[in-house]
Amino acid sequence: MTTLSEQVPTFGQYLLKRHGERVHKIALDAAFTCPNRDGSKGLGGCTFCNNVSFSPNGRQPRPIKEQLASGRRVIRKRTGARKYLAYFQAYTNTYDEIEHLSALYDEALADEDVIGLSIGTRPDCLPDGVIDLLAGYQDQGYEVWLELGLQSAFDETLAKVNRGHGFAEYADSVYRTRDRGLKVCTHLIAGLPGETAYHVTETLHRVLELGTDGLKLHPLHVVKGTQLANAWRQGEYQPLTLEAYVNIAADLVEQTPSNVVWHRLTGTAAEAILLAPLWCARKWLVLNAITTELHRRRAACRQVA
Template identity: 75%
Template sequence: MTTLAEQLPTFGQYLLNRYGERVHKIALDTAFTCPNRDGTKGLGGCTFCNNVSFSPNGRRPKPISEQLQAGREVIRKRTGANKYLAYFQAYTNTYDSLDRLTERYDEALAEQDVIGLSIGTRPDCVPDGVLELLSGYQAQGYEIWLELGLQSAFDETLEQVNRGHGFAEYQDAVLRARSRGIKVCTHLIAGLPGETSQHNRESLRRVTALGTDGLKLHPLHVVKGTRLANSWRNGEYTPLTMNDYIQIAADLVEQAPDNIVWHRLTGTASETILLTPAWCAFKWQVLNGIARELQRRRQSCRNVA
């Protein structure tokens, strides 16, 4: 069986081709918050977000330098990589004053083996000042990715999960970022309440029609301490089966333009809070299932031809 990396452009392969060596992301939590939980846009966050982790007393992240060191020690043992992207992952990493953002980004880039930034954020939290800052880093030769958590291109779905923004905000952010040459990675979720595989395909169509450089896809998982968990317990929400997810992921890979870089094709939550679906915890089974399905489809096409 051929692997996913052999069948489509993955982010790891993109970085290897660009830099001639392995480059890995190190996830960071720098205590940023979110406008959908601090009252600016809403309270409680999205229906699938773990509210327990919203307690400020429960989030005292280590300094950026310590997080990077811990990450590089693990990665070097596993792959031998010597270059890294600082991945500002937790919560909304453009939601602060420009001075504070600059301070934190600069701290990460001060590490000699950090060659760029990947900034996870919401489409409604990307002011021009932030884009100018990221564009400036890129002009200095750093690898810069803006990761926008869209999840769905349907406003009805975004409203149902209490996202706090619509597709229009995403469209605006993408156009402004790409006009400055900043690479965009769009996050999509399969299995959102009320959505079918047709919704997933249409979301992808709208996203790629606007222009995005990368994609992240993962199944909706139910975790403790969320409103989605209550809906699931009450029989109001049924998660995707693994086979359903594999079919959707394969559909989207086939539909996406060839130049799209796939940053992720599945994901899960910590086993300490994951409720369902249990198969989400088996990352490689899911990825191998997607690879097998893509290979099966391509073989079927060759046989027909």
């Protein structure tokens, strides 16, 4: 059976072809907050948000240089890679004054092994000045990706999970960002409250119609300390089964043009905080199941042909 990277255009393969060697992300926490948490748009954040579930450094982060050094040691031991992207991941990494953003990004790029940036943010936190700043790094030859957290193209869903923005803000950000030549990776979530496979597929189509260079998909998982956890305990939210998620992921892969790179096809949470579904803690179980399903579908198509 073929591997996942043989069936799906993955980000790792994209970087290998582009730079001629393995390139890995190092996740960073620069102590940003979010307009949906600090009161400017709301309090408490998204109903599913517990930063511990995606930040390896918690809320008292070490200096950027120390985080890079630590991440580099782990990655070199695991894969041997010696080139990296500084991945500003936790919360909203464009939500500050330009001068502070520039200082943080410059600090990361000062590391000779860091060849670029990947900046995670919200579509409503991208003033033109930030886009100009990032485009400037790309003009200097750095690999730059802007990761936009959309999750769903349905405003009703976004309101239900307390996102604090709608699809219109995402569309505006994509237009302005791609107009400057920056690469966009769009984050999507399968299994949001009230949504079915139809909603995820329709979201994909709307995103592709606007234009995106990359995609990230993960299942909605219930973690401790969130509003979603309360809804789950009260029986008001039922997470996706592994089978349902695998089918959704395979559908999306099949409907995505080959020039769009898949940065991620699943997401995990630490077992210490994960409540449901428990299969979300097993990354390779999910990826192997997606690989098997894609292989099964393609084999069936060949037989029909």
